[in-house]
Amino acid sequence: MSTEGLLWVDKHRPSTFSELSYHSVLTKNLQSLSNTEVPHLLFYGPSGAGKRTRVHCVLRALFGQVVEKKKVVHRTLKVETKQIEVTTVASAHHIEVNPSESGNNDRLVVQELIKDMASSAPLDMKKSLKVIVLHDVDQMSQLAQQALRRTMERYSKTCRVIMVAESITKVLEPLRSRCLGIRVALPSKSDIGVVLQSVAHKEGITLPDALVQRIAETSGRNLRRALLQFEATRVSVGALELPSDAQVMLGDWEYVCQDLAVMLTRSQTAHQLIAVRKKLQELLAHAVPGDVILRRLLEEILRIADDEICPEICRVAAKFDRNLTKGTKPIFHLEAFAARFMQIYAAFLKQQAAMMD
Amino acid sequence: MKEAAAQLWVEKYRPRAVSEVAHQEEVVATLQKAVKEPAGRGDLPHLLLYGPPGTGKTSTALALCRDLFGPQHYRSRVLELNASDERGIKVVRDKIKVFAQIAVVSNVNTKGPDGKTYPCPPYKIIILDEADAITRDAQTALRRTMEVYSRVTRFIIICNYVSRIIGPLASRCAKFRFNPLPMDAMKGHMRRIAKDEGVKVSDETLKFLIHSSDGDLRKAINTMQSAHRMQSDTDLDMDSISAAACLVPPSVVAAFDKATTAKGHTNTSVRKAVDEILSEGYSPIQLLAQYADRLNRRTQSEGVSKMNDMQKASLALVIASAEKALIDGCDEKIQLYDVASSISRIAHAPEDIQVLKVV
Ligand SMILES: Nc1ncnc2c1ncn2[C@@H]1O[C@H](COP(=O)(O)OP(=O)(O)OP(=O)(O)O)[C@@H](O)[C@H]1O
Numbered sequence A: 001m002s003t004e005g006l007l008w009v010d011k012h013r014p015s016t017f018s019e020l021s022y023h024s025v026l027t028k029n030l031q032s033l034s035n036t037e038v039p040h041l042l043f044y045g046p047s048g049a050g051k052r053t054r055v056h057c058v059l060r061a062l063f064g065q066v067v068e069k070k071k072v073v074h075r076t077l078k079v080e081t082k083q084i085e086v087t088t089v090a091s092a093h094h095i096e097v098n099p100s101e102s103g104n105n106d107r108l109v110v111q112e113l114i115k116d117m118a119s120s121a122p123l124d125m126k127k128s129l130k131v132i133v134l135h136d137v138d139q140m141s142q143l144a145q146q147a148l149r150r151t152m153e154r155y156s157k158t159c160r161v162i163m164v165a166e167s168i169t170k171v172l173e174p175l176r177s178r179c180l181g182i183r184v185a186l187p188s189k190s191d192i193g194v195v196l197q198s199v200a201h202k203e204g205i206t207l208p209d210a211l212v213q214r215i216a217e218t219s220g221r222n223l224r225r226a227l228l229q230f231e232a233t234r235v236s237v238g239a240l241e242l243p244s245d246a247q248v249m250l251g252d253w254e255y256v257c258q259d260l261a262v263m264l265t266r267s268q269t270a271h272q273l274i275a276v277r278k279k280l281q282e283l284l285a286h287a288v289p290g291d292v293i294l295r296r297l298l299e300e301i302l303r304i305a306d307d308e309i310c311p312e313i314c315r316v317a318a319k320f321d322r323n324l325t326k327g328t329k330p331i332f333h334l335e336a337f338a339a340r341f342m343q344i345y346a347a348f349l350k351q352q353a354a355m356m357d
Numbered sequence B: 001m002k003e004a005a006a007q008l009w010v011e012k013y014r015p016r017a018v019s020e021v022a023h024q025e026e027v028v029a030t031l032q033k034a035v036k037e038p039a040g041r042g043d044l045p046h047l048l049l050y051g052p053p054g055t056g057k058t059s060t061a062l063a064l065c066r067d068l069f070g071p072q073h074y075r076s077r078v079l080e081l082n083a084s085d086e087r088g089i090k091v092v093r094d095k096i097k098v099f100a101q102i103a104v105v106s107n108v109n110t111k112g113p114d115g116k117t118y119p120c121p122p123y124k125i126i127i128l129d130e131a132d133a134i135t136r137d138a139q140t141a142l143r144r145t146m147e148v149y150s151r152v153t154r155f156i157i158i159c160n161y162v163s164r165i166i167g168p169l170a171s172r173c174a175k176f177r178f179n180p181l182p183m184d185a186m187k188g189h190m191r192r193i194a195k196d197e198g199v200k201v202s203d204e205t206l207k208f209l210i211h212s213s214d215g216d217l218r219k220a221i222n223t224m225q226s227a228h229r230m231q232s233d234t235d236l237d238m239d240s241i242s243a244a245a246c247l248v249p250p251s252v253v254a255a256f257d258k259a260t261t262a263k264g265h266t267n268t269s270v271r272k273a274v275d276e277i278l279s280e281g282y283s284p285i286q287l288l289a290q291y292a293d294r295l296n297r298r299t300q301s302e303g304v305s306k307m308n309d310m311q312k313a314s315l316a317l318v319i320a321s322a323e324k325a326l327i328d329g330c331d332e333k334i335q336l337y338d339v340a341s342s343i344s345r346i347a348h349a350p351e352d353i354q355v356l357k358v359v
């Protein structure tokens, strides 16, 4: 396969257990599980921890090189009067799909694909194992999750389900009961350093340790992010030798959140609130999700706010996070949080001033 | 190419006959009676089986049908519908209609291929498994269907939460609650499997495994099989079980407790503890559950267990609202920041706690 034009995150993705560099105990366990007795699996852990990569290694260990020959298939499922478009990735032995992409139709997608898989196995292949990989199961509707239950039991002789989720909170209990949970933690900063250096080596790039440190720091231990930042930094520097003090590129929206935190602590006036609102609206217009903005803003604020008021700020953030989740207009709740923070902060400053006198 | 999947132990050891179902005495006794009664009396009521996952509901229903009809007539007499089948009102009604309309042949040969004689009573059984997912409208429609075919069919409705079944439907059934399996019942069952499969496991580890499964026998069996696979040459130990059961290791919960209540901590260090937990991928909801356990313990002399009742009560409020928020899909970090910083505030300024209630 040509690797031309691929991002480094994809180009240098390990595909076998022996290429995996961190979480060696987990790797060893997965390796001993990857035989005919493999149970249904539920991979969970933060984004950028390497779940997808490990799923792929399991498939590879189960079926060998043939799983590399996978095709992207766009299919149209016809159910009653509905036509549903789904994109799947499939090899001779497995199929991957993200049912939550089909929104409210996710249940139908799950039903149809499983029916298909169970019935499509030709007679002589009946004995071979098939795997269905479901991404973002925590985003799937309850009905779609329910639809998996008995199916996982009924076809367990020939079929295994591998599920991937960021958090198991929203995975139904009966589903969790049917799977072996595989927790994938984020790599440590030094783990990230090792991966960055090995990619640098393969790409023929000189990467100073000080820069590795900073990338590992700003990535928040998210390996995908670290690799993207590394590649972006390399592009912006434009040379094979990166200086130690090269600027690590963040996403634009992250800079905006930093600015917002500074604005909110600098002045607490109606005028300032209008300026803040405008920036928030811009972020939302660029499709940054409301909860992501709130979380990042909170982090930035906590970084600069005084210890004394942090618990209260967290309380307030938790409250507006709940409102945001229930509501439909993120801007209301983000602005409400900003206003409430200003109030807390102004009161705090006033109290400080009074104590000075 | 891979051979057929080796069997999962949960399927291999699924009860084949009602008598093999562990622990659920009430339902087992009733059903065994129904099987033993002379055939043809038709005195099996509609059944509603409900209870948490992995307690034997589906197994019991399937075993009952096998006991009644034997392998020979199973297919013609039993219709199994579950959440993976189309559940629209019309589809369900049609399927049931087609199935129920074919008359049962009386005087069938009641001897199975295995030489055993089966009662083969003159009715068919329709199993509606995972009925939590059936809409209220469809349930209302079902009520009618049940009536129409009541002479020739029996329904077995299975669900996790009985509250999801509408009253008029539930009231037509004999209801049986499946309880989480207690330690002893599980232990007997697990020991037998361990012996058959050659798993070496100490009593203490087995207890820990069962305790961590929360009465879910399927989970316990699955966990044991996986842990056994991962370290087949040595005895099972607690760490591998914690991992396989998605638990937050007790040491992590203890560290969280310490980080939030210890003297001399700062808000930054409290948040760092949260960041660490999330980075490790532990489930926040699981953490809260295990932390609440700790809070309720009286014997401990450190951390949250040392707080006074007023402190504990207000902390319980914070935890409850966070757990609800998490279930609703709120941001895990924001909610845990709130919990953690509230704990530290409550721990350090007991006289200040009423402030927390009002936001
Ligand atoms: N009471 C029991 N006696 C014996 N085995 C049991 C019992 N309960 C559960 N098991 C074991 O767990 C497996 C799953 O049980 P079963 O399918 O009956 O659960 P369920 O109650 O239908 O759960 P769910 O609500 O998740 O569908 C069985 O295959 C069996 O191995």
Ligand SMILES: [Mg+2]
Residues within 6 Å of the ligand: B057, B058, B059, B129, B130
């Ligand atoms: Mg069941």
